[in-house]
Amino acid sequence: MSAIRPVAEEFSAYLADNVGADPYPVFGRMREEAPVVWIEPLGAWVLTRWDDITAMLEDGERFGPLMNRPGTSSIFGRAILQMSGDEHRRKDAILAKRLRSPRHLGATIEEIVSGLVHEYGEQLPVAPEVADLRTGLTEPVPLGAIAELMDMGKAGSFRTWYNDIVAAGTSNIRQDPVVHAKGEAARDELFEFVTPSIEERRTCPGDELLSDLCSMEYEGERLSDDEVRSFTAFLLSAGIETTDRALANLVKHLILAPEQWRRLKADPSLASSAATEILRFRPPVQAVVRMANQDIEMGQTVVPAESKLMGFVASANHDPGRFDDPEVFDVGRFEGVERPNYTPIGPVRAFGAGPHTCTGSLLAKLEMERTLEYLLDRFDRFEFAGDVPPDTGIVLRSPVALDVVLHPAA
Template identity: 50%
Template sequence: MTTTGSRPLAELESFAAGTTDIDPYPRYARLRETSPVVYSDALQAWLVTRWADVTRCFKESASFGPMASGSGSSGIYGRTILHMTGDEHRRKAAIVARRIRNRRELRGALGDRVRVLVEELGSDLPAAPETVDVRAGLTAPLPLTVIAELMTMHEVDVFPRWCHDLAAASVSNVNRDPQVHARGVRARDGIDAWLAPAIERTRAEPGENLLSDLCTVEYEGQRLADAEITSNTAFFLAAGIETTDRALVNLLGGLADDPGQWERLRAEPALVPSAVAEGLRWKAPVQGSVRQALVDVDLGGVPIAAGEKLILLLGAANRDPEVFGDPDTFDVARFADDAGPQFTPVGPMRSFGGGEHTCSGSLLAKLEMEAALTHLLGRYRRIVPAGDRPADAGFMLRSAPALPLQLHP
């Protein structure tokens, strides 16, 4: 096992366990320099911090694959498109792409709906001198409403709690907390119970929504089984909210702390796509992705045995100086010439993963974030931190739990 760089490793292990509150980025940097692939006994996984190694783990599907079970995996959902490869993955991922990666939809009805929601939510935010929690008023309800409407689940009162508990019990639960897992199981049971009659109704009378697509599509001459519909629905619900919500909190928090960048965006609104991509790179909302070695393999000069677990630290890869100049600096113009590719497999930003398993919802997240930022820029001259703003929190999913701001027209 690789043991150099033990101090930053120990600090990250303590941080992951929730016993300390630190800024992880300096620790990532030291591990990148001294032990870019290092084993953590506490997490029972290899931590991977260099961009090149993280990217390789996403792209070499014959050597590395998603973990279907165990701590920090997506097993809580059941079998989803995350666990599929090859033709099955391509064809079933296309079901989702029809709704949330189709550029005609994004420019058309879905884009229009997102902008209407942003206007409705944004118009309800009180202006300065009042203080408003922008997370509660905008960044959380926006993606929640969008994905709920796509899945026709917007009338379910406990829907937000289900999504939160599922996300906490999947990638975040690297410490194998049994209570967190139990809450996730209860949430999954709740979704399954709600979906059982909904699937039956939808198959009889399908509509224009993602749940209908899942209920009516065929693969190799067969419709998807109920279990596959429920597992993918549970995954889409949680994943469709967490990334965009946390990414917007991180982006708007960075802009509130740096008035010069806000002023530049107001003067150059064409930089909004670049600012969104940079916010995702600078403070990735999903800091880690769990993978498994499928064969014995050498990674960064370290032998990894088949079956061993890897945690790809996306937040570390996104600040690798070998790929991003001055990586710790938040610069809204960084991607001025290539913002679009950052939301696809070809861009260097790793916040949405990479390879064939690049997040299917990346373009929807882009749409929602750009719409929210454009609305706020057009409405407010300044956004100012207010009161005792809570610090960023979370090891695998990271953002501030609230975003109190004063919005100055």
């Protein structure tokens, strides 16, 4: 009889060899056997249960931001995720004024997103040719949306800055110094591009997000020049790869579960529910990071002050205490549940919880829904061009490439 491997060891093996691996069985074991556990390769206490992760995210007093370590904020400086308390509330309100406003979402932002989905969708090659859906659709839609929202569409290097900054951020889990240096160089170029227009936008703001960051005051508080620059770099990191990977996961699982695709074809009004379900079933952001501000007792464990914690929201989303049949991908699971999905009280943890809940969740939702609706309208079915593309990544996870054959609707 073979001995059962200790759960921390099994999880570490997944971290070391994560390409194509399925972490959900080991998440299940961790929730049962070791819900708060030190994982050496991550240098972090790992949490896997819905309740523990929610408690950590909601308690900004005992669990603070993790500052200035490679692979975190050090690449773009002090942005919104590194702020807390009153300062955070005021400065997040500046971002939220545009990103969460029904007026902007229903008009300009809707127009930008729908325009991008059609522009890139129409260029996709169809059967018998192979379409690279990540570079052809799931990346350029959120990338174009951020570029437009920030009035940076004219910056020729926008895509390169984005790629290098993102690679050096949370994805640089192995802290590769070459990747980090490249990210810093891209950030410096981005800062050089933004700096000259800050003063101008402060005095003569336009109707876009970068002008909001420069000119808006909330309860008498304005962002400093450094903060405008850091927020800009942070938005590149937070607002593109997340949605790109969420869409890649959605397409992948609709190909793997053709009956779910057919259900959506028969009833496209399920698009919103399907977007929420993929964010539960395979969230692109698997884990969120915090630092213990003091010694913290969690169950049987005391997490020492100043240690790093990682809450695997991917595991929380599969907590059987929270969801029936959590391992089943069901596009109708959230039928009829609208906006609450994307607020702190919502039923999935893909966007975090508590004060730092994703400010861009409504934009992400719009991008996901419009893209899915387009695919449903335009195509009968799709299939992988080769083998099933494996999921890759620890903090962010999805297939890296998505080569598909698209069959247009008659």
